[in-house]
Each structure stands twice: as C-alpha cells, then as structure tokens.
Amino acid sequence: MFARLEAELRSRLGRECLYVPSNRFGLFIALRRWMKPGQRLLMSPISADEILFLVLAAGLRPVIAPVSTRSGNIDAAAVTDLRFDGVMTTNLFGLPDDVVALADLCAERGIPLIEDAAHALQTTVGGVPVGAYGTAGVFSLSKHAGAAQGGVIAVTSPDDRAFLEELRERWLGRRYAAAELAGLLKAVARNAVAGTGLARPAWWLAEALGLNERRDGFRIPLRRNVLASRLAGVPYSGMVVLDPWIRADNHNYRMRQGGLSERYALRRLRVAETQRKQRLRGVRRLAELKTAAPVVHDHLDQPLFRVPLLVRDRDGAAERLRRLGIITGHIYDPPFDDYAPGLTEPSPTPEVARWWARHVLPVDPLLVDRAWPILASLPSALEPVR
Ligand SMILES: Cc1ncc(COP(=O)(O)O)c(C=O)c1O
Numbered sequence: 001m002f003a004r005l006e007a008e009l010r011s012r013l014g015r016e017c018l019y020v021p022s023n024r025f026g027l028f029i030a031l032r033r034w035m036k037p038g039q040r041l042l043m044s045p046i047s048a049d050e051i052l053f054l055v056l057a058a059g060l061r062p063v064i065a066p067v068s069t070r071s072g073n074i075d076a077a078a079v080t081d082l083r084f085d086g087v088m089t090t091n092l093f094g095l096p097d098d099v100v101a102l103a104d105l106c107a108e109r110g111i112p113l114i115e116d117a118a119h120a121l122q123t124t125v126g127g128v129p130v131g132a133y134g135t136a137g138v139f140s141l142s143k144h145a146g147a148a149q150g151g152v153i154a155v156t157s158p159d160d161r162a163f164l165e166e167l168r169e170r171w172l173g174r175r176y177a178a179a180e181l182a183g184l185l186k187a188v189a190r191n192a193v194a195g196t197g198l199a200r201p202a203w204w205l206a207e208a209l210g211l212n213e214r215r216d217g218f219r220i221p222l223r224r225n226v227l228a229s230r231l232a233g234v235p236y237s238g239m240v241v242l243d244p245w246i247r248a249d250n251h252n253y254r255m256r257q258g259g260l261s262e263r264y265a266l267r268r269l270r271v272a273e274t275q276r277k278q279r280l281r282g283v284r285r286l287a288e289l290k291t292a293a294p295v296v297h298d299h300l301d302q303p304l305f306r307v308p309l310l311v312r313d314r315d316g317a318a319e320r321l322r323r324l325g326i327i328t329g330h331i332y333d334p335p336f337d338d339y340a341p342g343l344t345e346p347s348p349t350p351e352v353a354r355w356w357a358r359h360v361l362p363v364d365p366l367l368v369d370r371a372w373p374i375l376a377s378l379p380s381a382l383e384p385v386r
Contacts, residue, residue: 002262006152008269009139013132015154016161019262020168022253023118023140023151024050024246027088028239029167030136030153031058033160034112037235039085040345044074045335045353046360047090049220050253051116052336053245055088056227056343059236064337064347068098071295072308072356076101078349086112091120091130093330093362094144094304095295099125099133112136118143118151119305119330122276136160142250143305145272146194147265148180148187149250150257171239175256183252184264186211191268195367199325213249218333220248222340275366279303282365285372291380293360306330306362310381314361320374326367333357355381 002019009017020026035041037059043051045064055062066078073090076098087106089097099115106113117123117131118140124130131137137154141147155161193199206212213220223244230241239246239254247253280300286307287296293308311317318328335353337346347353359381363371 002257005150005262005265005269008266009152009154013129013137013154015132015137015156016158018153018155018161018164018168020138020151020153021172021255021257022142022149022250023116023138024054024250024253025168025171025239026138026151026153027051027114027116028054028058028246029164029171030114030138031055031060031086031088032167032236033164034114034135035060035086040083042074042079042082042084042087043336044072044090044092045337045344045347045350046072046092046332046357047116047336048118048330048332049248050246050250051088051090052340052344053242053248054239056231057237057239057242057246059234060086062336062344064335064344064350064353066347066349067353067356068295069352069356071095071097071293072353072360073097074102075352076105080105082348084111086114088114088116089134090116091118091123093306093308094119094121094123094302095293095299095308096120096123096125096130096302099130103133106134114138117154121145121272121305122279122303123299124302136164141265141268142187144303145265145268146187146191147268148183148261149252150261150265171254172256173254175258177258179252179255180257180261184260187264195326195364195370197325199327200322203322203327218331219339220245224340227343276303279365282368283307285368286363286365286375289375289378291361291375291378304365307365309361309363309375309378310356310359311361311378312359312381313379314359314381317361317374317378321371324370324374326364326371328362330362331357331360 113134115134115137120130141150291309
C-alpha cells in the first residue's frame with residue numbers, strides 16, 4: 001500500500017516511512033507504540049483540536065507546556081521542572097520547535113519524542129528535516145502539499161515500521177470509494193480556488209451546505225459530559241469511541257485509501273516543491289512587517305506553511321481577508337488548558353499561550369501579494385503579559 005509515496009518520503013528524510021490515512025491517525029498509533037495508558041505527555045496548548053482528542057484517546061494525560069513568546073511553540077527552557085513521560089512537538093506553522101534541546105531532554109530521561117510535523121514538511125533544523133529528529137515524526141500531506149488527505153510516519157528502524165504497520169492495520173477503517181472520490185474532488189476544487197476571487201463564494205457555499213465543521217468560536221464544541229463518559233473506566237478509549245471529536249475537518253481520517261489518492265498526493269508533493277521559491281519569497285516579505293512574530297526572522301531560509309503575524313484585532317483582520325477571498329485557517333484559540341479544563345494538566349504559565357492564541361494571524365506566504373494591502377495596515381498586538 002502506497003509504496004511509491006513511502007519511497008519518496010524515505011528519500012527526503014533518510015528514515016523508514018509508513019503511509020497512514022492522516023497525520024492524526026499516525027500520531028495516535030505512534031503514541032500507542034511508545035507510551036502506555038496513564039502516562040503523561042508534554043505538549044503545546046496551541047494546536048489543532050483533534051490533537052488533544054487523539055492524546056486522550058490513547059489514554060494519556062496531556063501536560064500542557066509553557067510556550068515561547070517568540071514562537072508559540074513549547075518553551076524548552078521552561079519545562080525542566082515538569083513531570084512527563086514523553087514529549088510531542090507541534091512545529092506550529094512550520095516554525096521548528098527547539099528540537100535539539102527537547103531531543104537532549106528526552107534522551108536524558110529515556111522517554112520518547114514524537115514530532116508532529118504536519119506543518120513542517122519543508123522545514124529543516126541544522127540541515128536535518130524536522131520529523132527526522134525524534135523517536136517518530138508524523139507528516140500530513142494535506143497541508144503544504146494540499147493532498148486530499150494522508151500522512152506519513154518516519155522512524156529509524158524497520159522493526160518499528162513493521163510494528164506500526166500492524167497497528168495501522170488494526171485501526172484502519174474500510175474504504176468507501178465514493179467518499180474517497182468526494183474528498184479528492186474537494187481537494188482539487190480547494191486548490192483551484194485558493195487565493196482567487198472564487199475562494200469566498202466557495203467558502204460560503206461550503207458553510208451553507210454544512211460542509212464546514214461546526215465550531216464554538218474556533219474550537220469544535222467540547223460536549224464535555226459525553227466526552228467524559230466515553231473516557232471513563234477504560235485505560236484507553238481508542239480512536240473509534242472518540243471519533244466525533246478526532247474527525248474534526250477530516251471525517252475520513254481513518255479510512256483505507258486507494259491508488260488514485262496516492263497518485264494525487266505524489267502530484268501535490270511535486271507541486272509543493274515547485275512552489276518552494278515562491279513560499280520563501282512570501283516568508284521574507286511578510287517578515288518585513290512589524291507584526292511578524294519575532295522568531296520568523298530566524299527562519300528566513302525556511303518555506304514555512306504559514307507566517308504568524310501578531311496583530312491587535314486578529315478576528316477583524318481575518319474577516320477583512322475573507323472579504324478579499326483569503327480564508328484564514330489554523331487558528332487554535334483558546335489554548336487546550338482553557339478549552340478543556342480538568343482534562344489537561346494546565347500550564348504553569350498560561351498567559352503567553354492565551355496571548356498568542358488570541359492575537360496570531362497565520363498568513364499563507366503564497367498569498368502575500370493579494371493580502372498585502374490589508375496586512376501592511378494592521379496594528380501590532382500589545383506586548384504579552386509575562
Ligand atoms: C498542527 C497540526 N497537527 C496535525 C493536524 C492533523 O493533520 P491531518 O488532517 O493530516 O490529520 C493538523 C490539522 O490541521 C494540525 O494543524
């Protein structure tokens with residue numbers, strides 16, 4: 001299954017690769033492979049909804065890390081006093097976590113480092129691709145590449161790959177050709193209209209047809225009591241039981257896929273490579289803005305997935321961009337410990353994450369020219385509470 005795609009990623013990463021139907025599926029089986037129910041996982045509070053739920057589904061206790069004011073990723077220098085049995089990075093918008101420090105910390109403690117490289121398909125640190133540092137790195141093909149869905153887990157040993165393959169087969173759902181085709185057509189349409197005048201009507205149409213995930217603000221409704229009852233009394237609930245939460249924005253995240261999906265993903269990976277220069281140009285141009293997050297200046301040579309601007313009225317800015325046909329996704333507000341209190345071990349210093357989550361405007365560097373007239377006029381967010 002998906003041998004050509006795995007070979008393509010193996011040649012880029014220099015690691016054993018296994019295809020999975022989505023990044024979230026891959027993270028779940030990686031956590032099942034390297035951690036035991038009841039253990040504590042250090043993670044960022046600023047990430048996609050489904051990440052929290054797949055961690056809970058694996059029976060783990062999310063230990064919410066302090067985040068860096070500069071990057072919105074885990075503040076590696078501030079976690080040494082915390083108790084945890086594994087670490088999961090985010091590499092938010094493609095900006096790398098402090099992976100060298102975190103890898104050292106994990107090696108010292110003899111615990112796994114799982115890299116969520118969903119946003120970091122083209123990011124390197126010291127010449128090594130993000131996702132090739134940790135015990136496992138998990139990529140998403142629907143972000144930079146814009147494939148319909150799909151992901152890849154990168155690991156060091158063939159034995160780990162074989163073990164993960166068994167887990168994959170255990171958790172995969174059956175294939176529905178019509179659902180797969182519909183997903184592919186949706187991705188083709190999304191890629192065709194992105195950044196054009198058709199993006200806004202297409203977004204409204206999807207809203208009107210109920211195709212966009214229902215949200216309370218930016219997060220999916222928590223439905224806390226139902227969630228708690230599904231988590232109660234079992235060491236780990238697994239993906240199926242938490243399906244209504246884990247499937248946010250991707251209801252086929254567990255579905256077996258066929259050759260057409262592989263061909264489209266390979267094609268989109270090639271497109272992402274041809275867009276590399278344009279992406280870099282966008283990153284450098286956006287870095288000129290006074291609102292660009294400070295850490296962007298450290299990564300002007302990286303084709304980031306999104307460039308985070310820290311602006312005073314983020315929601316107003318996103319609305320102005322939408323009127324122009326630029327739909328801002330990947331806003332993760334509020335942080336997980338505010339979103340799901342009681343289900344996480346809260347961060348000792350939640351203020352920075354709150355400030356980041358409220359003010360960050362992720363901008364696609366490929367759309368910089370179109371967005372520029374609005375972006376150039378946005379006032380900066382005030383300094384965060386420390
Ligand atoms: C940081 C992050 N990780 C993981 C995912 C999940 O990726 P996938 O849709 O391939 O499961 C997302 C999705 O938006 C994400 O933003």
